[in-house]
Amino acid sequence: MRWDRFFDDLEDQVASEWEAERAALDTEAERLRLSTLTLAARLRALAPLSPDAEGAEVTVDAAADRLRGTVTAAGSDWLALDLADTAAATVAALVPFAAVRGLALSHAALLATARPSERPAGLRERMSFGFVLRDFVRRRLALAVHLVDGAVLSGTIDRAGADHLDLALHDPGSPRRAASVSGFRLIPFDAVAWVRLEAASVIR
Known part of the structure; x- marks a missing residue:
């Protein structure tokens, strides 16, 4: 024994x-x-897996601005949010990863971004910030470009290159008409903190 x-x-x-x-x-x-694990991969993990699912609620420090909302989509180098506490329910923000200075989010969401990804690599994940802006050019969307120095420029993007955009300046919410354009700006993508849109559905 x-x-x-x-x-x-x-x-x-x-x-x-x-x-x-x-x-x-x-x-x-x-x-x-x-x-x-990269920051980009963790930011993309905040986006919903399907159009019917809810994205993470976050507060994003984008340069000098603080944006609170729900993540609706993410691409190769950008994050899209439906903004909270806005007068219009359809206000959205497009934030390039390069402008992100930090995020506040729940502990559960934080841990979820660090787990191995279950997300299949799709077309949206390969779309760049410039690619999305070129779609805004096609749609002739009136928007506001918030710069990293705190300036805000309203207008319509006429062209979007590899690393910059051309913005025709005009009053917020008005369509781009030759008579209403007050000037033009050439803006490097590195100078963009975020882009504000009045139609969230375009980046879902």
Whole structure:
């Protein structure tokens, strides 16, 4: 009987050592995975998995501005939000990742962004900030461009290049007409903190 207990104890000890070694390997693998995780991947994880799902509620520090709302979409280098506490229910913001200075979000949402992604790589995830702006050009949308220095310019984007946009300046909410344009600005994407739109559906 004593030998039986001896071998039982030995088996338990070996099993315990194997479990400890496996746990150590799992922990090391997780540390390695997290070391390759990018901010862009975590920001994209905040977007809803399907159009019917709800995105995360966040507060985004975009340069000098603080935007509170629900994430509706995310691309390769931008985040789209439905803004809270606005007079119109359809106000949206397009925020380039480069302008993000930090986010406030729930602990559950924070942890979810660090988990392995279950999101299939789709077309939207490959769309760049410039790609979306070029669609705004096609739609002739009146919008407001908030710059990293705090300035706000209202107008319509005439052209969007690889790293800059041309903005025709006119009064907020009015259509672009030659007579209503007060000037033009060429703006580098790096100078853009966020873009405000009156039609959230265009970036869903």
